[in-house]
Amino acid sequence: MSLAIKQSLRKYFIMGSQNCDGDPVQILESAASAGITAFQFREKGVGSLTGDEKLELGKQLRSICRHYKIPFIVNDDIELVDALDADGLHVGQEDQSVEELRKLFPNKIIGLSVSNNFEVTNSPISWVDYVGAGPVFATKTKEDSKAVVGLEWIISLREQFPNLPIVAIGGISTKNAASVLNAGADGVSFISAVAKANDIKKAVNNL
Numbered sequence: 001m002s003l004a005i006k007q008s009l010r011k012y013f014i015m016g017s018q019n020c021d022g023d024p025v026q027i028l029e030s031a032a033s034a035g036i037t038a039f040q041f042r043e044k045g046v047g048s049l050t051g052d053e054k055l056e057l058g059k060q061l062r063s064i065c066r067h068y069k070i071p072f073i074v075n076d077d078i079e080l081v082d083a084l085d086a087d088g089l090h091v092g093q094e095d096q097s098v099e100e101l102r103k104l105f106p107n108k109i110i111g112l113s114v115s116n117n118f119e120v121t122n123s124p125i126s127w128v129d130y131v132g133a134g135p136v137f138a139t140k141t142k143e144d145s146k147a148v149v150g151l152e153w154i155i156s157l158r159e160q161f162p163n164l165p166i167v168a169i170g171g172i173s174t175k176n177a178a179s180v181l182n183a184g185a186d187g188v189s190f191i192s193a194v195a196k197a198n199d200i201k202k203a204v205n206n207l
């Protein structure tokens with residue numbers, strides 16, 4: 001189980017329509033055909049869709065993930081997990097507790113964000129399938145992101161948890177992705193590096 005999760009975390013694309021200048025369906029299709037290993041539907045923030053429009057976009061993105069046999073993870077919106085038959089969900093420290101979510105979704109992938117040692121110490125890490133650790137570098141994509149943790153924190157998290165599936169997030173680009181993997185992350189997650197790329201296939205290949 002853990003090995004499969006770690007492989008899925010290797011190139012983990014996160015996106016919602018608010019992150020895209022073009023059609024999100026086309027963007028995910030290009031990214032999936034280029035080899036992303038997981039996708040998170042994060043329809044959230046200024047300009048994002050709600051209600052039926054969000055659901056309809058989610059269905060189209062879900063179908064692409066099914067076609068390419070990559071996990072489809074829903075961010076925050078627990079009601080969409082069943083509605084879209086998602087493979088899992090990702091929540092942060094301020095979202096619903098992972099103990100409750102594990103009871104609701106015993107067989108789904110559950111990811112939890114961690115941004116500092118206090119959060120790690122106070123999180124039920126054993127209930128989750130992976131952690132999203134960051135922001136590793138500065139990001140403009142998430143307005144309420146926490147303090148930058150740097151590569152050093154990824155190294156120390158890996159030392160503390162040798163087997164925990166870890167995906168790094170925040171400011172990850174084709175130029176710095178290798179350094180993040182060398183620090184001990186199992187994979188990189190990214191929004192703008194692919195959603196805003198001029199050449200999506202090249203960006204995915206280089207990540």
Ligand SMILES: Cc1ncc(COP(=O)(O)OP(=O)(O)O)c(N)n1
Pocket residue numbers: 014040042044075076090091092093094095111112113114131132133142167169189
């Ligand atoms: C893989 C991954 N890691 C971290 C996050 C951030 O989640 P959260 O802290 O809940 O913030 P929002 O994404 O909900 O704004 C993530 N989404 N994915």
Ligand SMILES: Cc1nc(C(=O)O)sc1CCOP(=O)(O)O
Pocket residue numbers: 113115132133134135136138139140141142145146169170171172189190191192193
């Ligand atoms: C969604 C998200 N979560 C973060 C965290 O640190 O938990 S940083 C972030 C935004 C990542 O976008 P980009 O790849 O464009 O920097």
Ligand SMILES: [Mg+2]
Pocket residue numbers: 075076090091092095
């Ligand atoms: Mg959240």
